[in-house]
Amino acid sequence: MKIYEKGKVTGSRRLSEGIYELCIKTNIADKSKPGQFVMVYPKGKDTLLPRPISICEAGNGVLRLVYRVVGKGTHEFSTYEIGEEVMLLGPVGNGFPLEEAKGHAVLMGGGIGVPPILQLSKELRSESVTAVMGYRNSDMFLKEDFEKYVKTEIATEDGSFGVKGNVLDVLREKNLPCDVIFACGPMPMLRAIKKFAQEKGIKAYISLEERMACGVGACLGCVCRTTKKDAHSHVNNARVCTEGPVFEAGEVDI
Amino acid sequence: MNTTVNIAGVTFKNPVTTASGTFGSGMEYGEFVDLNRLGAVTTKGVALTPWTGNDTIRVTEVYGGMLNAIGLQNPGIEVFCERDIPFLKKYDTKIIVNVCGKTVEEYVGVVERLASEPVDMLEINVSCPNVKEGAIAFGQDAKALENITKEIKKVAKQPVIMKLSPNVTRIADMAKAAEAAGADAISLINTITGMKIDINRRKFVLANKTGGMSGPAIKPIAVRMVYECSKAVNIPIIGMGGIRNGEDAIEFLLAGASMVAVGAANFINPLATVEVIEGIEKYMKENGVQDVKELVGAVC
Numbered sequence: 001m002k003i004y005e006k007g008k009v010t011g012s013r014r015l016s017e018g019i020y021e022l023c024i025k026t027n028i029a030d031k032s033k034p035g036q037f038v039m040v041y042p043k044g045k046d047t048l049l050p051r052p053i054s055i056c057e058a059g060n061g062v063l064r065l066v067y068r069v070v071g072k073g074t075h076e077f078s079t080y081e082i083g084e085e086v087m088l089l090g091p092v093g094n095g096f097p098l099e100e101a102k103g104h105a106v107l108m109g110g111g112i113g114v115p116p117i118l119q120l121s122k123e124l125r126s127e128s129v130t131a132v133m134g135y136r137n138s139d140m141f142l143k144e145d146f147e148k149y150v151k152t153e154i155a156t157e158d159g160s161f162g163v164k165g166n167v168l169d170v171l172r173e174k175n176l177p178c179d180v181i182f183a184c185g186p187m188p189m190l191r192a193i194k195k196f197a198q199e200k201g202i203k204a205y206i207s208l209e210e211r212m213a214c215g216v217g218a219c220l221g222c223v224c225r226t227t228k229k230d231a232h233s234h235v236n237n238a239r240v241c242t243e244g245p246v247f248e249a250g251e252v253d254i
Numbered sequence: 255m256n257t258t259v260n261i262a263g264v265t266f267k268n269p270v271t272t273a274s275g276t277f278g279s280g281m282e283y284g285e286f287v288d289l290n291r292l293g294a295v296t297t298k299g300v301a302l303t304p305w306t307g308n309d310t311i312r313v314t315e316v317y318g319g320m321l322n323a324i325g326l327q328n329p330g331i332e333v334f335c336e337r338d339i340p341f342l343k344k345y346d347t348k349i350i351v352n353v354c355g356k357t358v359e360e361y362v363g364v365v366e367r368l369a370s371e372p373v374d375m376l377e378i379n380v381s382c383p384n385v386k387e388g389a390i391a392f393g394q395d396a397k398a399l400e401n402i403t404k405e406i407k408k409v410a411k412q413p414v415i416m417k418l419s420p421n422v423t424r425i426a427d428m429a430k431a432a433e434a435a436g437a438d439a440i441s442l443i444n445t446i447t448g449m450k451i452d453i454n455r456r457k458f459v460l461a462n463k464t465g466g467m468s469g470p471a472i473k474p475i476a477v478r479m480v481y482e483c484s485k486a487v488n489i490p491i492i493g494m495g496g497i498r499n500g501e502d503a504i505e506f507l508l509a510g511a512s513m514v515a516v517g518a519a520n521f522i523n524p525l526a527t528v529e530v531i532e533g534i535e536k537y538m539k540e541n542g543v544q545d546v547k548e549l550v551g552a553v554c
Binding site: 215220 | 275277278282285298304305306307310311312315317318319322324327328329330333469470518520522523524525
């Protein structure tokens with residue numbers, strides 16, 4: 001059951017270049033699971049639609065959102081101070097299937113796909129779980145948070161920290177055991193993970209992103225091509241906000 | 255205080271419905287909105303067979319509104335009759351089914367299939383700007399509009415609303431064509447065709463290149479068109495386009511609409527429909543309006 005309510009900002013800060021954090025006290029926090037997201041409603045006169053923001057951490061009645069400032073809405077969020085009230089709708093989406101984390105699970109995040117992997121790491125916390133995070137450069141964010149919960153490996157595009165390259169380069173270079181992948185990141189990364197998983201004959205659960213309007217499954221704006229008939233329209237176009245955002249890689253045509 | 259309205263023999267508890275395509279069949283918003291509060295739920299367009307819709311990106315925000323080019327993705331009439339109608343029947347609200355098609359025969363097929371279903375009215379989508387065949391093709395030519403209206407009226411068992419496009423030279427001519435062909439009511443406006451270009455990538459934002467604009471910015475255009483149509487025809491009008499609150503709805507009623515629909519505002523605020531109803535009631539109370547029908551066309 002989704003909640004539409006006003007939350008109260010309890011923390012707001014910049015984490016790295018263009019990356020910001022908002023902590024919000026809301027009843028949504030204790031109802032959410034890793035991989036779900038919230039719709040955040042901007043107040044500005046030149047914005048209208050809510051912005052889907054992934055849940056980075058949730059607990060004790062507080063949601064931690066880590067997001068990239070990409071436009072007017074997210075810019076507005078970055079100006080919020082403690083005490084600011086903000087309308088939220090959530091939790092939205094299906095979230096990661098935690099029960100599929102069998103054997104050696106590798107959790108991968110790339111760029112602004114890193115935040116939702118944190119709550120997942122926290123909940124899957126075990127010796128057999130490894131988090132692999134990909135950044136543009138050594139201006140990283142959330143790295144220390146991951147290290148609190150799971151073994152953490154880093155890739156940077158420019159090689160300024162960790163393995164030079166992407167998250168899959170880390171897997172190959174370090175020869176990490178991998179029985180299942182959970183991932184969120186840009187489409188080229190997800191496509192590469194899908195291919196990798198198919199070659200290895202393992203499952204990969206990937207979290208997709210798409211432009212959204214309603215966030216509740218009504219507008220059919222945020223669909224992705226699926227290999228099976230989707231639940232709503234039966235036309236192989238599933239709603240990222242409702243049937244997703246997490247899909248088994250083999251189920252989506254990306 | 256009386257908020258009921260009657261359109262073509264159907265009585266609605268209040269003059270507020272949802273704009274087709276913005277509210278699904280009510281299931282999703284039912285988590286937030288008490289559907290029993292609504293005068294009616296107008297469903298997403300349904301065709302004879304499942305439609306895949308357009309590629310993504312399908313929606314984008316623009317100043318004062320949004321563009322959409324969903325392309326009428328829908329599960330087809332059979333799934334709709336098995337799943338969506340029984341769901342809506344559980345609520346004390348009227349059901350208006352939006353009907354789409356690529357050919358006259360497809361529209362007629364859907365209307366025939368609905369003849370035995372417990373729905374209250376049909377809204378014929380001859381105005382969606384986002385599909386290659388059908389829809390707007392029937393709504394931009396008075397002769398084509400007249401013809402399809404006649405064909406649908408021959409088989410329809412429920413009163414027929416023709417949903418008009420604003421993407422025409424004179425919308426009043428379209429309203430007259432619908433009325434002449436026997437339409438029981440008209441609804442307007444559908445979205446206004448627009449375009450957004452990503453200047454950094456030098457590409458169209460929407461996969462469909464163009465999309466229908468909705469949202470607060472189109473309201474003055476919609477109010478003007480409702481007014482023009484109300485002067486041109488005697489059949490009732492369902493007005494829509496940028497309605498976000500009670501005051502917006504009152505404007506449409508004064509311009510000549512008997513009923514209003516809330517569209518993109520549902521995305522901006524999931525409780526918008528109920529807030530519009532409450533806003534109308536508040537206005538009536540504050541202005542000593544006993545019957546909402548007193549407001550219809552009362553601009554002078």
